[in-house]
Amino acid sequence: MIAALAVGMGAATAAQADGVIILNSEEASYSIVSRTARTELGRQPLGREPHHMIVTPDGKEILIASTVTNELVALDAKTGEKKRVVRDIIDPYQLGYSPNGAWFVTAAYRLDHIDVYHGDSFKLASRIFMDGMPSHMAFDAESKTVFVTLQQSGRVTAIDLGTQLIKWNAEIGKAPAGAVMLPDNKRLLVALTGEDAIVTMDASNGAVIGRLQTGRGAHNFWPKGDGRHWFLSNRVEGTVSLIDTAEMKVVGSVRIPGGPDCMDITPDGKELWVTQRFLRRVAIVDIAQMKVIGSVHVGKSPHGVFILRGTGSGLPPPPSPLRAASIEGDRK
Amino acid sequence: MRDLIDLWIGIQTWLFETFVSPVLFHFNLMEWFEPGFNAVEIFMLGVVQITIIVLGMRMLERRWPLEADGDERLVGVDRVYTILSKLGIVPLIVFIVAYPITTQVELLVRTWGFVPPRLERLVPWLYDNALASFLVYFALYDFAAYWVHRAQHRFSWWWALHSLHHSQRRMTVWSDDRNHILDDLLVTIVLVVFAQFVGVQPDDYILILVIGRLIESWSHANVDMSFGRIGQKLIVGPRFHRLHHALAGPDETHIHDHNFAPVLPIWDILFGTAIYDGKHRPTGVSDPAIDADNGRSWPAQQVTVFGRFVRALAPRFSRSSVQPGLRPPAE
Numbered sequence: 001m002i003a004a005l006a007v008g009m010g011a012a013t014a015a016q017a018d019g020v021i022i023l024n025s026e027e028a029s030y031s032i033v034s035r036t037a038r039t040e041l042g043r044q045p046l047g048r049e050p051h052h053m054i055v056t057p058d059g060k061e062i063l064i065a066s067t068v069t070n071e072l073v074a075l076d077a078k079t080g081e082k083k084r085v086v087r088d089i090i091d092p093y094q095l096g097y098s099p100n101g102a103w104f105v106t107a108a109y110r111l112d113h114i115d116v117y118h119g120d121s122f123k124l125a126s127r128i129f130m131d132g133m134p135s136h137m138a139f140d141a142e143s144k145t146v147f148v149t150l151q152q153s154g155r156v157t158a159i160d161l162g163t164q165l166i167k168w169n170a171e172i173g174k175a176p177a178g179a180v181m182l183p184d185n186k187r188l189l190v191a192l193t194g195e196d197a198i199v200t201m202d203a204s205n206g207a208v209i210g211r212l213q214t215g216r217g218a219h220n221f222w223p224k225g226d227g228r229h230w231f232l233s234n235r236v237e238g239t240v241s242l243i244d245t246a247e248m249k250v251v252g253s254v255r256i257p258g259g260p261d262c263m264d265i266t267p268d269g270k271e272l273w274v275t276q277r278f279l280r281r282v283a284i285v286d287i288a289q290m291k292v293i294g295s296v297h298v299g300k301s302p303h304g305v306f307i308l309r310g311t312g313s314g315l316p317p318p319p320s321p322l323r324a325a326s327i328e329g330d331r332k
Numbered sequence: 333m334r335d336l337i338d339l340w341i342g343i344q345t346w347l348f349e350t351f352v353s354p355v356l357f358h359f360n361l362m363e364w365f366e367p368g369f370n371a372v373e374i375f376m377l378g379v380v381q382i383t384i385i386v387l388g389m390r391m392l393e394r395r396w397p398l399e400a401d402g403d404e405r406l407v408g409v410d411r412v413y414t415i416l417s418k419l420g421i422v423p424l425i426v427f428i429v430a431y432p433i434t435t436q437v438e439l440l441v442r443t444w445g446f447v448p449p450r451l452e453r454l455v456p457w458l459y460d461n462a463l464a465s466f467l468v469y470f471a472l473y474d475f476a477a478y479w480v481h482r483a484q485h486r487f488s489w490w491w492a493l494h495s496l497h498h499s500q501r502r503m504t505v506w507s508d509d510r511n512h513i514l515d516d517l518l519v520t521i522v523l524v525v526f527a528q529f530v531g532v533q534p535d536d537y538i539l540i541l542v543i544g545r546l547i548e549s550w551s552h553a554n555v556d557m558s559f560g561r562i563g564q565k566l567i568v569g570p571r572f573h574r575l576h577h578a579l580a581g582p583d584e585t586h587i588h589d590h591n592f593a594p595v596l597p598i599w600d601i602l603f604g605t606a607i608y609d610g611k612h613r614p615t616g617v618s619d620p621a622i623d624a625d626n627g628r629s630w631p632a633q634q635v636t637v638f639g640r641f642v643r644a645l646a647p648r649f650s651r652s653s654v655q656p657g658l659r660p661p662a663e
Contacts, residue, residue, distance in 0.1 A: 026366075028533050045452065045459040048531065070442065091442065111439055133363060152363055175362040194360045216357060235365070236357050238349070258345055259365070278345045278369055280337075297334065300535055301366065 019080050020264075020273060021306040022282055023050040023064060024299025030064065031298040032080055035266065035307060038284065038294050044082075046073055052094050052262070052304045057101030057119065062306055065092035065106070072122075080308055086122055090115065094136055098143035103161045105146050107134035114148055114157075116164050126164035130157060136220070138179040138188060140203060147188055147203065149176040156190055158206060170206030172199050178220035182245055183227050189245070191218040191232060198232065200248065212248050214241045222263035222272070224287070231272060233260040240274055242290065252290045256283050264307045275302040340376070348372045370538070371420060377542045378418035384546065385414070389505040389553050398556040398570065398612060402502040405627075410506035412630045414549075417509035417516075426517050434524045451531060466539065469532050471596060473540050476526045478599040480519055481592045490518070492644035496637045498588060499625035501616040503577050505553040508545065512637045547595050552577075564608065565601065568593055571610070578613035587613070 019041070020033040028048045032041045047066025050073075054063050061074040061083060072086040072095070091108035097119055098105070104117040114134050116125045132153025139146050145167060146159050154174055158167040174194025181188055181203065188201040191214075198218050200210035217236025224231060224242070229251070232241045240260055242252035258279030265272055265287070272285040276295070282302060284294040352368045355361075361368075416422045451468060452458045458465040484494035493515040500507050511519075527537055551573035559569050568591075576591040578584070590607045593599045600606035617623055621640070625633055 026534050048533070068442075110435070111443060174360045193362050194357070217362070236353055257349075259369070277366070278348065279341055 019308045020282070021053070021062065021064075021075065021080055021304075021308065022275065022298045022302045023053060023304040024280075024301065025049055025051050025277075025303040026301035027299040029299050031302070033282065033296050033298065035271075038296050040296060040298055043299060047071060050304070053306055054095050054097060055306075057097050063095065064304070065089070065095050067091060067093050067109075078308060089117075089122065094134070096137045096139065096146070098139045098146070098161060099141060100143040102143055103146070105137060105139075105148075105161075107137055107148055109133050109135060109151075114146075114159065116146070116159070116161060128159060128164060128166070135176070136178050138181045140181055141183075141185040145203070147179055147181070149179050149190060151175050151177055151193070154194070156188075156201065156206065158203070168206040170201070170208070172201065172208055173197075177218075178232070180221040180223075180230060187245075189221065189230070191220060193217050193219045193235060196234070196237070198243070210248060212243065212250070214243070214250055215239045215253070219260075220262060222265065225265060225269050231263055233263060233274065235259050235261060235277075240272070240285065254285055254290045254292060256285070256292065261302075262304050264305045266307055267309055273305050273307060275305050277301050277303065344369070344372050344376060347376070370534070371424065374420045374423065374538065377538070378420055381418050381542065381546050381549070382414070385505055385549055389550060389555070392555045392557065393505060393553055396556045397554050398574065399502075399554055399614075402554075404502065406500065406502040407504050407506055409628070409630055409633065410500060410504065410510045413509040413511070414506045416630075417511075418545075422509075422513060422516060423520075425513065426520050429517055430520045430524065433521055434528065437525050438528050466536055469530070469536055470540050470543070472530055473523065473527060473532065474544065474594055474596045475599060476523055477519075477544075477594045478592055478596075478603075480522050481594065482605075484515070484519075485589055485592070489641060489644040490515075492640040493518075493637060495617055495619075495622045495640070496625055496633060498577055498615075499617050499622045500577070501614070501623070501626055503552055503554060503574065503615040505549050505555075507552040507577075508549045512634060512641070514638065514641065544595050565597055568595055568597055572597060572608070574615065575607055575609075575611075575613065577615040579616045580618050588617075 018035040020035050022031040022033060024031060028045060029043045030046050030050060031043050034041050046064060048068035050064050050066050052065050055077055056063060060077055062077050064073045064075065066073055070088060070090050072089050072092060074083045075081060076083055089106060091111040092106040093109035094107035096105050101119045104119045104122060106115045112131055113127050113129045115127050117123060118125055130150060132150035132155060135149045135151040137146055137148045144161055146161055147156055149156050154176060155169055155171050156176055157169040160167050172190060173192040175192060176190045177193040178191040179188060186203055188203040189198055190201060191198045196216045196218060197211050197213045199208050201207065202209050214232055215234030215237035217234050218232055219235045220233045222231045228244060228246050230243050230245060232243055234241060238255060238257040238260060240254050240256050241250045244251045256274050256276060258276035260274045261277050263272055263274050270287055272287050274283045274285060276283055280298060280300055280302060281295045282298055282305060283292050286293045348369050352372060356364055356368050458468065484490045493512045496512050497510050500510055551568045551570055553570045555570045558564055558571055559567060564572060572591050576588055578587045580587055590605050591600055592605055597606060
C-alpha cells in the first residue's frame with residue numbers, strides 16, 4: 001500500500017509503444033515502465049497474485065494469469081491496454097500455448113492440477129491432478145506434448161495433448177522449475193531450484209542425459225535469440241547465467257541481487273530485463289557486456305516481465321523453431 | 333519516501349539472503365522462499381514495534397500512570413509474551429499450524445469455483461485510491477475482530493483460554509500480547525479466512541496487523557491520557573480499554589463484557605457495548621482460579637490455561653480450580 005501511494009496509483013498510465021509490463025504479484029497490480037526512460041509510468045490494479053503472462057498465438061493479446069481470482073486478463077500486446085477478462089480458469093499460476101495454438105495449458109501450482117484447454121475457446125479438455133506443485137511448462141515443436149515440472153515432488157511429467165494421458169513421469173532432482181525444449185526438439189532443459197544446476201532430459205522418455213552446474217537456485221530460462229544461448233536466473237545465488245546449449249557450458253554470468261526471476265529481451269536484442277522479486281525492481285542488463293546498466297522501481301514481488309513491441313510488427317516475431325520454443329516455454 | 337522504502341527492503345533482503353535463504357535452500361524448502369522473505373519483514377516490523385513501546389509508550393507510562401501502585405513483578409511475564417509475539421516466534425508456530433487449515437479452506441472453495449470477492453469489484457473507485465481501500469479493509473478486519481472478541485467472552489471454552497489475557501492485575505503496554513497460543517491460533521484462523529473472503533491483499537494484511545497491534549498495545553498502556561471527547565469515539569485508547577479489563581464486582585458482574593473493540597470503538601457504540609463513564613477500576617478477574625495465573629511463568633501459564641480449556645470443553649474432567657504442584661500466585 002505504501003509503495004502504491006508513493007507511485008500514485010491514480011496517476012495516468014497511458015500505455016506506451018516502448019512500454020514494459022511488470023506483474024507485481026503481491027500487490028495485485030501491474031506496472032507500466034518506459035523502456036527508454038527507464039522509469040515507472042504508472043501502476044494499474046489487476047486481480048490477485050498475477051504471476052505470469054503469455055502472448056496469444058495471433059500476437060494480438062497478452063494474457064495475464066490472475067492466480068487467486070481464477071481469471072485471465074487480456075491486454076493489447078501493442079499498447080498494453082486492458083481488453084477483456086476470461087473467467088473460470090482455475091488457479092492459473094503458469095500458462096502456455098502449444099506452438100500451433102491448438103492447446104492452452106495452465107498449471108495450478110497450489111491446487112495441484114494441470115488443465116488442458118482448447119486453444120481457440122478456452123474450453124476445458126481435461127483436468128489432470130498431479131501432486132507436487134505443477135510449476136513451469138514447455139511444449140514440443142509438434143504440439144503433441146506438454147512437459148510440466150512438479151516443484152515439490154522433484155519430478156517432470158510429459159502429457160500427451162491429444163489424449164491428455166501421461167506419457168512419462170520422471171524424478172530428476174530438487175525443486176524443478178523452468179523448462180525449455182531446445183530447437184532440436186529432442187532435449188529438454190530443466191532448472192533445479194533446489195540445487196545449483198540444470199539437467200538435460202531426453203524428451204522422448206524422461207531420462208536424464210546431462211547435468212550442468214550453474215548457480216544456487218537455478219530457476220528460469222529465457223532465449224538469447226540465436227537458437228543456441230539461453231539465459232538462466234539463479235534465485236538463491238542472485239545471478240543470471242548465459243548458457244551455450246551446443247557446448248552445454250556456462251559462458252557468462254552477471255550478478256543480479258534480490259531473487260532474480262523472469263526475463264525478457266528488448267526487440268533490438270541488446271538488453272535483458274530481469275525481475276528482482278525481493279528488491280521490488282527490474283534490472284536491466286547490457287547483454288554484450290553482461291553488465292547491469294540500470295534498474296527501475298516497480299511494485300511488490302515483481303514476477304512476470306513483458307516488453308511491448310510497440311506499433312510495429314507486433315507479437316510474436318516471425319515463427320521459427322527457436323522463437324516457437326521461446327514463446328511456448330518461456331513466457332513464465 | 334522511496335529512499336526509506338529502499339533502505340527497508342535492502343535490510344530485509346540482506347537478512348533474508350544471509351540467514352534465511354541458505355537454510356531454506358539447504359533443507360529443500362524452496363516453496364517457502366517468498367513466505368520466508370515476508371517472515372523477515374514481520375520480524376523487522378516487530379523490532380520497530382518493540383522500539384516504539386520501549387522508547388515511547390513506556391516513557392508515557394512512567395510520566396502519567398493511571399495506576400501508580402501495583403506489583404511490577406507481575407509484568408515480567410507479559411514482556412516475554414510481547415517479545416515472543418512481536419518478533420514472530422509465536423506467529424511462526426501459529427502460522428505452521430494455521431496455514432494448512434486456512435489454505436485448505438481457501439482451496440476447497442476455489443475448487444468449487446467460488447472466487448473470493450474483492451471490494452474493488454463492487455466499488456471500483458477504491459481501485460484508484462490505495463489509502464481509502466486500505467482504510468476500508470482495516471475497518472472490515474476490525475469489525476470481524478470485534479465479533480471474534482465477543483465470541484471469546486461468549487463461549488465458556490474460549491473464555492477459558494482468553495481469560496489468561498484478562499487475568500493480569502497489573503495491566504501495562506506489555507499486556508496486549510498475553511494470550512494463550514491456542515487462543516492466538518483460533519483467532520488467526522478465523523480472521524485469516526475472513527480476510528481471504530473479503531479480499532485483503534497480503535501486503536495490506538501485514539500492515540493491518542502491525543498498525544492494529546501497535547494501537548492495541550497502546551490501549552493496554554497504563555497511561556492516563558485521552559484522545560479527547562471526539563477522539564475517544566474514533567479510536568480505542570487506554571481509558572476505554574481498561575474498562576474492558578476491569579475486575580468484576582457485585583454491582584458490575586459483567587463489566588468486562590463491554591468495550592470489546594480492538595481499534596475502532598464504533599462497533600461498541602453501534603452494538604450497545606460501549607461504556608464511557610470515566611471511572612477508574614482495578615483490573616483482573618475475580619475468579620480465584622483465573623487470578624492464579626498471576627505470578628506464573630510463561631510455560632506454567634500455557635500449561636494451566638490449557639488444562640482450564642480442556643475442563644471447559646469436558647466438564648467431567650473438572651477438579652479443584654487451582655492446580656496443585658504449580659507455583660502459587662505472587663501475592
